[in-house]
Amino acid sequence: MAKKKLSARAARRASDRDAEKLTRDLERLALLEPGHTPGRAIVLDAASQVEVAARAIPCPRCRGLFRVEDHTAETLDGVRLRVAKVVCSACGAGRLLYFRLGAAALN
Ligand SMILES: [Zn+2]
Structure with missing residues:
Protein backbone atom coordinates (compact mmCIF):
# COMPACT_ATOMS: atom_id res chain seq x y z
CA MET A 1 0.00 0.00 0.00
CA ALA A 2 2.70 2.46 1.10
CA LYS A 3 4.82 1.41 -1.80
CA LYS A 4 1.98 1.95 -4.23
CA LYS A 5 1.34 5.45 -2.82
CA LEU A 6 5.02 6.35 -3.16
CA SER A 7 5.17 5.24 -6.74
CA ALA A 8 2.00 7.17 -7.53
CA ARG A 9 3.66 10.28 -6.13
CA ALA A 10 6.81 9.60 -8.11
CA ALA A 11 4.70 9.10 -11.19
CA ARG A 12 2.95 12.40 -10.55
CA ARG A 13 6.30 14.18 -10.18
CA ALA A 14 7.45 12.63 -13.42
CA SER A 15 4.25 13.67 -15.09
CA ASP A 16 4.65 17.24 -13.76
CA ARG A 17 8.10 17.31 -15.32
CA ASP A 18 6.66 15.99 -18.56
CA ALA A 19 3.94 18.64 -18.43
CA GLU A 20 6.53 21.40 -17.99
CA LYS A 21 8.58 20.08 -20.86
CA LEU A 22 5.44 19.78 -22.96
CA THR A 23 4.49 23.38 -22.18
CA ARG A 24 7.95 24.56 -23.25
CA ASP A 25 7.74 22.50 -26.43
CA LEU A 26 4.27 23.88 -27.16
CA GLU A 27 5.52 27.43 -26.64
CA ARG A 28 8.38 26.83 -29.07
CA LEU A 29 6.02 25.30 -31.63
CA ALA A 30 3.56 28.17 -31.19
CA LEU A 31 6.19 30.58 -32.44
CA LEU A 32 6.07 28.78 -35.77
CA GLU A 33 2.31 29.23 -36.07
ZN1 LIG B 1 -4.73 28.04 -22.55
Whole structure:
Protein backbone atom coordinates (compact mmCIF):
# COMPACT_ATOMS: atom_id res chain seq x y z
CA MET A 1 0.00 0.00 0.00
CA ALA A 2 2.70 2.46 1.10
CA LYS A 3 4.82 1.41 -1.80
CA LYS A 4 1.98 1.95 -4.23
CA LYS A 5 1.34 5.45 -2.82
CA LEU A 6 5.02 6.35 -3.16
CA SER A 7 5.17 5.24 -6.74
CA ALA A 8 2.00 7.17 -7.53
CA ARG A 9 3.66 10.28 -6.13
CA ALA A 10 6.81 9.60 -8.11
CA ALA A 11 4.70 9.10 -11.19
CA ARG A 12 2.95 12.40 -10.55
CA ARG A 13 6.30 14.18 -10.18
CA ALA A 14 7.45 12.63 -13.42
CA SER A 15 4.25 13.67 -15.09
CA ASP A 16 4.65 17.24 -13.76
CA ARG A 17 8.10 17.31 -15.32
CA ASP A 18 6.66 15.99 -18.56
CA ALA A 19 3.94 18.64 -18.43
CA GLU A 20 6.53 21.40 -17.99
CA LYS A 21 8.58 20.08 -20.86
CA LEU A 22 5.44 19.78 -22.96
CA THR A 23 4.49 23.38 -22.18
CA ARG A 24 7.95 24.56 -23.25
CA ASP A 25 7.74 22.50 -26.43
CA LEU A 26 4.27 23.88 -27.16
CA GLU A 27 5.52 27.43 -26.64
CA ARG A 28 8.38 26.83 -29.07
CA LEU A 29 6.02 25.30 -31.63
CA ALA A 30 3.56 28.17 -31.19
CA LEU A 31 6.19 30.58 -32.44
CA LEU A 32 6.07 28.78 -35.77
CA GLU A 33 2.31 29.23 -36.07
CA PRO A 34 0.73 32.17 -37.88
CA GLY A 35 0.04 35.18 -35.68
CA HIS A 36 2.47 34.40 -32.85
CA THR A 37 5.40 36.49 -34.11
CA PRO A 38 5.58 39.80 -36.05
CA GLY A 39 7.16 37.92 -38.96
CA ARG A 40 4.18 35.60 -39.13
CA ALA A 41 1.51 38.25 -38.70
CA ILE A 42 -1.88 37.21 -40.03
CA VAL A 43 -3.16 39.45 -42.81
CA LEU A 44 -6.55 40.99 -42.18
CA ASP A 45 -8.67 43.42 -44.18
CA ALA A 46 -9.62 45.62 -41.25
CA ALA A 47 -8.77 46.25 -37.60
CA SER A 48 -12.32 45.25 -36.73
CA GLN A 49 -11.37 41.65 -37.63
CA VAL A 50 -8.62 41.43 -35.02
CA GLU A 51 -10.84 40.16 -32.21
CA VAL A 52 -12.54 37.56 -34.37
CA ALA A 53 -9.22 36.37 -35.80
CA ALA A 54 -7.61 36.20 -32.36
CA ARG A 55 -10.45 34.07 -31.05
CA ALA A 56 -9.98 31.68 -33.98
CA ILE A 57 -6.42 30.93 -32.80
CA PRO A 58 -6.34 28.21 -30.14
CA CYS A 59 -4.18 28.59 -27.03
CA PRO A 60 -0.99 26.63 -27.78
CA ARG A 61 -0.89 25.34 -24.21
CA CYS A 62 -4.41 24.02 -23.79
CA ARG A 63 -6.28 24.71 -27.04
CA GLY A 64 -8.54 27.08 -25.09
CA LEU A 65 -10.07 30.25 -26.49
CA PHE A 66 -8.29 33.59 -26.28
CA ARG A 67 -9.99 36.68 -24.98
CA VAL A 68 -8.72 39.93 -26.48
CA GLU A 69 -7.87 42.41 -23.73
CA ASP A 70 -6.59 45.13 -25.99
CA HIS A 71 -5.09 45.69 -29.40
CA THR A 72 -2.82 48.46 -30.55
CA ALA A 73 -1.30 49.72 -33.77
CA GLU A 74 2.46 49.32 -33.88
CA THR A 75 5.12 49.64 -36.53
CA LEU A 76 7.76 46.93 -36.41
CA ASP A 77 10.55 46.89 -39.00
CA GLY A 78 8.59 49.36 -41.10
CA VAL A 79 5.50 47.16 -41.15
CA ARG A 80 2.26 48.43 -39.65
CA LEU A 81 0.90 45.79 -37.34
CA ARG A 82 -1.99 45.35 -34.98
CA VAL A 83 -0.73 43.71 -31.82
CA ALA A 84 -3.44 41.99 -29.81
CA LYS A 85 -2.92 41.36 -26.13
CA VAL A 86 -4.82 38.18 -25.39
CA VAL A 87 -5.45 35.97 -22.39
CA CYS A 88 -6.50 32.33 -22.61
CA SER A 89 -9.94 31.98 -21.04
CA ALA A 90 -9.11 28.39 -20.04
CA CYS A 91 -5.54 28.36 -18.64
CA GLY A 92 -5.05 32.10 -18.15
CA ALA A 93 -1.84 32.27 -20.18
CA GLY A 94 -1.31 35.69 -21.73
CA ARG A 95 0.42 36.35 -25.01
CA LEU A 96 0.63 38.73 -27.93
CA LEU A 97 -0.78 37.96 -31.36
CA TYR A 98 0.27 39.83 -34.49
CA PHE A 99 -1.85 40.91 -37.43
CA ARG A 100 -1.10 42.93 -40.51
CA LEU A 101 -3.75 45.06 -42.08
CA GLY A 102 -4.57 44.42 -45.50
CA ALA A 103 -3.27 43.91 -48.94
CA ALA A 104 -5.96 46.46 -49.82
CA ALA A 105 -4.12 49.25 -48.01
CA LEU A 106 -1.00 48.65 -50.08
CA ASN A 107 -2.74 49.17 -53.40
ZN1 LIG B 1 -4.73 28.04 -22.55
